Amino acid sequence: MLSKIENDLLTHTNSGTGAGEYFRRFWIPALLASEVPTPDCPPVQIRLLGDDLVAFRDTHGRVGLMEEFCPHRRASLFWGRNEECGLRCVYHGWKFDVTGACVDMPNEPPEYGFENKIRITAYPTREYGGLIWAYLGPPDKTPELPKLEFARVPDSHRYVSKRVQESNYLQAIEGGVDSSHSNFLHANVDAFRVTDSYVAKVKSSPNLRAKYHLLDKAPRFTVKKTDYGLVIAVRRNAEEDTYYWRMTQFLLPSYTIIPYQKGNSIHGHCWVPRDDETCWVWTFTWNPDEPLSQEDRDAIANETFVHAKVEPVTLRPLRNKSNNYGIDRELQRTTTMTGIHGFASQDQAIQESMGAIVDRTQERLGTSDTAIIATRRLLLQEIHALQQGNEPRAAHNGDAYWVRSCSLVLNRQIEFDLGAREFMIAEV
Amino acid sequence: MRLNPAHIVTVNDSSEETLRELIAALEVSTDFEHLIYRESELDAVWSIAGFALRDEPNAIRRDAIARLRDTAHVAHDLVADRRPREAADKLKSLL
Numbered sequence: 001m002l003s004k005i006e007n008d009l010l011t012h013t014n015s016g017t018g019a020g021e022y023f024r025r026f027w028i029p030a031l032l033a034s035e036v037p038t039p040d041c042p043p044v045q046i047r048l049l050g051d052d053l054v055a056f057r058d059t060h061g062r063v064g065l066m067e068e069f070c071p072h073r074r075a076s077l078f079w080g081r082n083e084e085c086g087l088r089c090v091y092h093g094w095k096f097d098v099t100g101a102c103v104d105m106p107n108e109p110p111e112y113g114f115e116n117k118i119r120i121t122a123y124p125t126r127e128y129g130g131l132i133w134a135y136l137g138p139p140d141k142t143p144e145l146p147k148l149e150f151a152r153v154p155d156s157h158r159y160v161s162k163r164v165q166e167s168n169y170l171q172a173i174e175g176g177v178d179s180s181h182s183n184f185l186h187a188n189v190d191a192f193r194v195t196d197s198y199v200a201k202v203k204s205s206p207n208l209r210a211k212y213h214l215l216d217k218a219p220r221f222t223v224k225k226t227d228y229g230l231v232i233a234v235r236r237n238a239e240e241d242t243y244y245w246r247m248t249q250f251l252l253p254s255y256t257i258i259p260y261q262k263g264n265s266i267h268g269h270c271w272v273p274r275d276d277e278t279c280w281v282w283t284f285t286w287n288p289d290e291p292l293s294q295e296d297r298d299a300i301a302n303e304t305f306v307h308a309k310v311e312p313v314t315l316r317p318l319r320n321k322s323n324n325y326g327i328d329r330e331l332q333r334t335t336t337m338t339g340i341h342g343f344a345s346q347d348q349a350i351q352e353s354m355g356a357i358v359d360r361t362q363e364r365l366g367t368s369d370t371a372i373i374a375t376r377r378l379l380l381q382e383i384h385a386l387q388q389g390n391e392p393r394a395a396h397n398g399d400a401y402w403v404r405s406c407s408l409v410l411n412r413q414i415e416f417d418l419g420a421r422e423f424m425i426a427e428v
Numbered sequence: 429m430r431l432n433p434a435h436i437v438t439v440n441d442s443s444e445e446t447l448r449e450l451i452a453a454l455e456v457s458t459d460f461e462h463l464i465y466r467e468s469e470l471d472a473v474w475s476i477a478g479f480a481l482r483d484e485p486n487a488i489r490r491d492a493i494a495r496l497r498d499t500a501h502v503a504h505d506l507v508a509d510r511r512p513r514e515a516a517d518k519l520k521s522l523l
Contacts, residue, residue, distance in 0.1 A: 001471060001504065221436065225460045364475035367436050367468045374464040377508065 002360040002376065010379055011168045011357050013273035014050035018383040020273075023049055024137035025386065025395045026253050027145050028272050029282050030125065031055055031132040032162055034222045036063055043087055045078045049136060050275045051374050053123075054078050056098075059085045064098030065134050066122040130160050131282075138386050141391060144398035146251070148344050149426035150268060152285040156291040159300055161283045161307045164315050165348055168357040169254060169271040169279035170376075176256035176269050176348050177248060177371040179234045183213055185350055188336050199413035208261060208407060212236045212244035221370040224417060227393070228252060231424070232371040232379055238409050245416045246407040247424060250375050252382065252394040257405035258306070262423075265296050266404065267306050277356035283344070288427055308344035317348060325349040328370075402426045433462040439472035442496055446473070447519050454507070454516035463507050465496070466515070470504040496522060 002010070002390040028048070035044050036057040045068060052068040054077045067247055068076055070089040077096075081088045083132040086103050088095040089371025094115075095104040100122030105115035124142070126133045129151025145151075150158055165172055175181065183192075190198035194214060202210040216236035224231045230250040246259035257268040270282040283306045285296060299305045308317040319326040325340045325348065340346050354392040365373065382392055394400055406423040410416065431452045436494055439446055457466050476499035484490045499522055503515035 001474065001501075003505070006508075222434070223461055223464055274442075364478065365468065365471035366475060367439060367472055369471065370436065370464060370468045373467050373471070374461075377460070377464060377467070 001363055001365060004361055006376075006380060007357075007360045009383060010376060011170050012109075012276055013169070014276070018387060019379070020049055021137075021271060022379070022383045022386055022392065023253050024135075025141060026393050027126065027133040027135050028138075028141055028253075029131045029270055029280070030065060030134035030272075031063075033127055033130050033132055036132065040082045043078055043082055045079060047075075047274045047278075048134065048280075049273050051136070052136075054080075054087070054130065054274040055125075056080075056082045056087050058082070058087075058098050062098045062133050063125045063127060064096075064100075064118050064122060065125050065132075066096060066098075066100050070094055071118060071120055073169045079422070094118075096122075098122065116359050130155060130158060141395075143392075143395035146255075146401035147426075148251075148255070148268075148401050149266070149288060149404060150286040152426075153286050153288060154291075157288070158284070158286040159292060159296070159307070160285075161300075161310075162315060163272065163281050163283075163308055163310045163317050163344075163348075165271075165279050165352065166277070166321060166356065167279065167352050167354065168276060169273040169329075170379075171351050171354055171358050172269075172279055172281060173250070173256065173375060174348075175255055175273070175351055177230075177232055177250050177375050178369070179232070179246060179248060179259075179303045179371065180219065180368045183217060185346050186337070189334065190338060206365045208244055208409065209246070209259075209418060212238050212409075214242075219368075221368065222416065223374040225368060225378065227397055229394065230371075230374055230404060231417075233420075235416070241412055242409045243412055243418060244407070246417065247405055247420055248371070249403055249405055249424075250371075250378075251401055251403070252392065253379070255401075257403070259407040260405045261407050265292060268405075269306070270394055281344075281348075303342040305343050308342060308348070311368065317345060319345040320348075321352055431456055433457040433459075433465070436465045437469050438475070439469050442473050442476050442500075444523060447522060451516045451519050454503075454512040454519070457512045463510060463512060466507045466512055467504060470500050470507060470515070474500040474504060 009018040039059050039061050041057055043054050046053050053065055054068045055065045057063050070077055072094050075091040076086055079090050086095040086097045092104040097103050100120045102115040102118035108114045124135050183262045202214055205211055220235045222233040229252040232248045236244045249257045255270045260266045265285050265287045268284045272280040274280050300307045310317050325345050328339045338346050340349055403424055404426045406420050410419040433456045437449045437453050454466055477493055481493045499518050503518045506515040
């Protein structure tokens, strides 16, 4: 449980709030590079941390990110013309470059030089890993870009998607670190009921997760604080002398990496507050060694796993609250726990059902919620530290993000952080 | 034998035996990780007490359960404030 004060501190992200200022100390994913694909392409509206912004790629290929509304009459620059190294408001012709400087003001007499005195708030951007990253914090505190593995593989080895979720970012992160929900929310009915046919099927399966989750439904949790955030280790009994371990990283301010089994692709998320009641869900799939497989591409196309298709303008998933996420009650009765297609939609449905911002004073946690508690406490400690003038160290240590999740079987005598150490380092 | 603060105490009930285990764990907890485990255990006690309170018809027992739940809440917040020894003292007042 959290107090109301703690819950508010974690979930409110506008400028001037605890979590809002904390997020503003990091580079955050803002756009897919493909949203502003070419010089002078159409501008894009985006809300980040409660701020309404507009992005555009100028004639020289530089990406500008600035407040959406023209300082003259507050008209939206989304309707503007992206031309000759600037975005021009179509109401009275004021034009701004990527730094926010007003470079033309054709409706005022030139002798006044009014344009030299006008600026619009603009934020620095970087293009990295197929994404446009933004920094919305104080210029003298500019952080390092996180050295995330997905961002450093060739384009053919990576797929990134972005969607809007209608909930606060924190309950989405909590879903990401809460490994126990996958036994239920993402399970099929046979696995949940442990039917004979299912047992026979998974016992010979190379999928360690399916096999050992079935054999031990009461995992033990361990959390360790790290330079980048947390490593969350979940232990299940495997064979007589071994444990099956799954390690998830929580990377500040809001990334997770799903436990990875050697030979497969790796998947991760980042949740960025759009405002207090909605967030951007970024989902990354990458293969460090080779281009994504046909199996990966099929999972993406068929939305079976972590990616979901979206409406092109709103970026809202096609399966959403307005259509009950496409729930199929017959499928739920016979086959899957939810009757909702795909992990992404299952997560979205359940997290949105909790309300825009969960009232954490009313919840009933237990010891299987250790990872959730650890994530909240770490974020609260970081926010409090920033409020006392201590800048987040992770924001200035991009190398700390050079990690990878893993899942493996270890002898019972070996501690996970020793046995898994070499597997938790990125390799690209 | 000294209790290992890196192990999570199994909380199936809010019995005196469970509380003694929690107190012992609180008294040796120092690190961030330890305090996370202690918080999760106290969350569990608070949850169990809350459910029990809802179903308890006897007024005297209700008072005792309410005291347990409220003390677990206070102890929880002390752990969150990195004050596990004080949290242990609070739980001792229930024994």
